[in-house]
Amino acid sequence: MERVKVLIVDDSQTMRAVVKAVLRADPQIDVVGEAADPYEARDAIKALNPDVLTLDIEMPRMSGLEFLEKIMKLRPMPVVMVSSLTQKGAKDSIEALSMGAFECVGKPTGGDTVKALSHLPGIVRAAAKYRPQGMTDHTPTVDPSLASFKPNKKIIAIGSSTGGVEALLKLLSGFPENCPPTIITQHMPPAFLKSFAERLNNTVAPKVATATEGAPLRVGQIYIAPGGAYHMQITGRVSPVCKLIEGDPVSGHRPSVDVMFKSVETILGGRAIAMLLTGMGRDGAKGLLGIRNAKGYTIAQDEASSTVYGMARVAKELGGVDIELPLTKITAKVMSLCDINTTSKMRHSA
Incomplete structure (x- = not known):
């Protein structure tokens, strides 16, 4: 070698x-x-x-x-x-x-x-295995068809690691201002996470902030786990809020995607849309399987569009993935699952 x-x-x-x-x-x-x-x-x-x-x-x-x-x-x-x-x-x-x-x-x-x-x-x-494609434009490009988007009761949970900053910038740039409540765990030092949340808030249409204890999950709001000594969970089945818990690293990380996904499985079940994006290791793979088993819908970023095809690959091997998609097609899929107009048409045609 x-x-x-x-x-x-x-x-x-x-x-x-x-x-x-x-x-x-x-x-x-x-x-x-x-x-x-x-x-x-x-x-x-x-x-x-x-x-x-x-x-x-x-x-x-x-x-x-x-x-x-x-x-x-x-x-x-x-x-x-x-x-x-x-x-x-x-x-x-x-x-x-x-x-x-x-x-x-x-x-x-x-x-x-x-x-x-x-x-x-x-x-x-x-x-050494990564093949960068050069500079990328992260100007928000919300699909015009989402002008009539009306969120249903779904809540989005996203896990990412290496390559996640660029992936999340691309993904969230397509989210409409009234996107479903969204929570994210990205592996990074806390100082980086705070700056990342500020960068996203100044770039994408929804509001973005690092999560605080008791912060309510609302339409048009995206929360990023603050990291440091804390994992992020959600609690409250009727009106979910963010919960920050101190603890040792889980699946090798703090914040851990698995910790967040476990709470999503327990609190939301079938109301969850969970995504596992690019990243090394296996954090989030077991949690994604749990969400799928609880009737939530699960999406993994495909190998071709991933900086590192690790977490998503393990989730797929475990049977935790409903669909695998290139990054450029994930936003459209997620919004179709979360749009009351789309889901109501599906019910009527069934």
Whole structure:
């Protein structure tokens, strides 16, 4: 098996050494070079032809975001961004993910820096299989046919991980302003999740916010699990609200899609429309099966349109998927299931 060739781009010699030490410990990865800024990186890419780039966001002469934009326009390749967990760093990370970066990892701040980046080799190996399509336009494009959309009593639950930022931007850009109540668990650090919710709120037609304890599920409102020490659930069969619970990681994650889906299965049953999108691992697969068994409708993003076909693949193997669709066709399917006009026509024609 050929090793994954990686180029490390960071203006900090210390950080480059840490990233190199972490990656070189993996026998499947070959660190072929380093660069201190995007200009050095440009020459190194031509000379070394790496499979994956790790790219610092904050650098002199040209920012990581500017360089990422050039890469995605001129030579799309898998890029893993390395960012600080400050408010600005989180905002820039979300921008990078929306531009096509494979993943963003937070820079360690003290302590055992090598241990803090122990997950990086797995991300790099997965990134090597990713084929980015370049820059994507996320301008909201709500289908004109949804002008008469009237939500029924369905509630939408979505789980996503690696590749989820770009997938959710595309998916939710087609949601109408009066979309069904929607809850989302996306695997990311809490600072990133807050910035992501703000980005979505400024981009898509419905209102988007990180969930708070007791927040009511309402038409036209999308909630994202805040992460950190909390998982997100829902409670209240008549008038569902968000519930935040402290706990250990479940299925390897906090927030966990499985935790959210389990509450959706229990509280909503057949009122649920659940989706599992792109992402590594298996979080959400068991939960999606539970929702399907409870008569909810389940959708998985297909392999061709996924950044990483992991969670959805496991759900399909378990028998938890009613239908598998490319990302571009999911919104139309979901809205047809949630539109009182469509469902009433189906009842009359039955």
